[in-house]
Amino acid sequence: MPPAFTHVFLDAGNTLVHLDFHRVSDILFKEFGFRGDPAAMEGAEPKARFHVDWDRANMEEDRERWRTYFWTILSAAGWQDRARVPDALRALFAQNTTFTLWSRPARAAAETLVQLRDLGYSLAVISNSDGSVEAMLERLGLKQHLEYVIDSKIVGIEKPDRRIFDMALTRSGAVPARSLYVGDMFHIDVIGARGAGMEAVLLDPAGLHGHRNCSRVREIADLPGHVLSEQKRAGKSTP
Numbered sequence: 001m002p003p004a005f006t007h008v009f010l011d012a013g014n015t016l017v018h019l020d021f022h023r024v025s026d027i028l029f030k031e032f033g034f035r036g037d038p039a040a041m042e043g044a045e046p047k048a049r050f051h052v053d054w055d056r057a058n059m060e061e062d063r064e065r066w067r068t069y070f071w072t073i074l075s076a077a078g079w080q081d082r083a084r085v086p087d088a089l090r091a092l093f094a095q096n097t098t099f100t101l102w103s104r105p106a107r108a109a110a111e112t113l114v115q116l117r118d119l120g121y122s123l124a125v126i127s128n129s130d131g132s133v134e135a136m137l138e139r140l141g142l143k144q145h146l147e148y149v150i151d152s153k154i155v156g157i158e159k160p161d162r163r164i165f166d167m168a169l170t171r172s173g174a175v176p177a178r179s180l181y182v183g184d185m186f187h188i189d190v191i192g193a194r195g196a197g198m199e200a201v202l203l204d205p206a207g208l209h210g211h212r213n214c215s216r217v218r219e220i221a222d223l224p225g226h227v228l229s230e231q232k233r234a235g236k237s238t239p
């Protein structure tokens with residue numbers, strides 16, 4: 001029987017906030033004269049994410065993951081030279097920070113957090129980030145709905161290492177089996193959260209993860225409905 005959840009923990013990048021493809025496009029135009037269609041990039045992003053997630057075992061370095069991720073996105077918008085993807089990444093990440101690139105809130109992100117809180121769930125973010133995710137969530141008006149934000153750069157541990165999930169469980173005084181984690185990468189978010197004894201939901205916007213043995217939703221706005229149906233299945237009311 002599924003548990004009655006009391007806590008919902010969320011990923012940030014590609015869960016609550018997305019890449020700002022207009023900004024990506026502007027940076028690449030300024031640096032390389034390349035004008036990529038933001039809509040084409042956005043359309044390719046779920047596939048890029050899927051490639052990196054799927055091939056995680058074969059990509060030992062983050063640098064390689066970013067190259068694959070952005071090659072999938074940029075080539076969909078007409079970028080032709082795979083060998084120059086590292087140059088594009090240097091230009092994009094010269095300003096990175098999550099602040100500059102992952103700065104577009106997911107559809108109905110704030111409303112969804114309010115809905116979850118109104119249902120009685122405690123909310124917090126656990127993010128693999130660069131130290132700037134909390135400020136960015138604040139700037140987008142999302143932080144006010146969260147108890148706290150854990151940033152891997154600040155705590156020195158990255159998902160899928162269970163210790164970052166344990167840290168959140170301890171801080172919230174939450175029981176793992178009554179905690180739900182939501183993120184967009186199977187091998188980082190789902191495997192990591194399960195390692196700490198939590199339930200997990202995978203964000204799967206393009207329906208590419210049907211073969212996975214895990215709960216999936218298309219977007220964050222689907223989460224309250226998903227949690228409620230899980231509660232119902234357990235014959236439990238909300239917290």
Ligand SMILES: [Mg+2]
Pocket residue numbers: 011012013014015183184185
């Ligand atoms: Mg993510």
